[in-house]
Amino acid sequence: MSRSIALCLITLALIPVFGSAGSAQDADAEDDRRCLDYGTTRGTQAYVECRVTLERRSDEARPAPYGGRIAPPAGExxxxxxxxxxxxxxxxxxxxxxxxxxxxxxxxxxxxxxxxxxxxxxxxxxxxxxxxxxxxxxxxxxxxxxxxx
Missing domain, CATH: 3.10.450 (Nuclear Transport Factor 2; Chain: A,)
Known part of the structure; x- marks a missing residue:
């Protein structure tokens, strides 16, 4: 009985690890669709800039290390x-x-x-x-x- 509980716990622990690859692929596909919807074409400079912008916005949305983001200097x-x-x-x-x-x-x-x-x-x-x-x-x-x- 304890062996089946341990197996269930291991399975539950691995779900986020393997699930994150799918969400990263989903986010990549979503960014691709958004850039194409903006009128860009794969392989063009506009498409690359669109993808870079979306990636930067995604990076900025993630919590920064130590719970804080780098802010502009005071008063700027x-x-x-x-x-x-x-x-x-x-x-x-x-x-x-x-x-x-x-x-x-x-x-x-x-x-x-x-x-x-x-x-x-x-x-x-x-x-x-x-x-x-x-x-x-x-x-x-x-x-x-x-x-x-």
């Missing part, structure tokens, strides 16, 4: 992801040489210097379809760099 504020995208789009519309239409592809890369990337379709006369990608970097609440390609 950082711009929110939504505001970073909004400010980047506003700046792009100010400097765009032609009318632009925002596409669904946009990413925010966290860090001490936050980076927002957006993709636009350009309504350029005489062109069937053109795209314009912009990157904005932020330190604290201020935009420090804007580039377009």
């Amino acid at each position: 504020q950082t711009i929110s992801d939504g505001l970073a995208l909004s400010e980047c789009e506003r700046r792009a519309r100010q400097v765009a040489p032609y009318p632009i239409k925002r596409r669904a592809t946009s990413f925010v890369f966290p860090g001490r210097e936050k980076r927002a990337s957006l993709s636009f379709e350009i309504n350029k006369p005489g062109s069937s379809s053109a795209f314009w990608n912009v990157d904005c970097k932020f330190a604290g609440n201020a935009m420090t760099d804007f580039s377009a390609r």
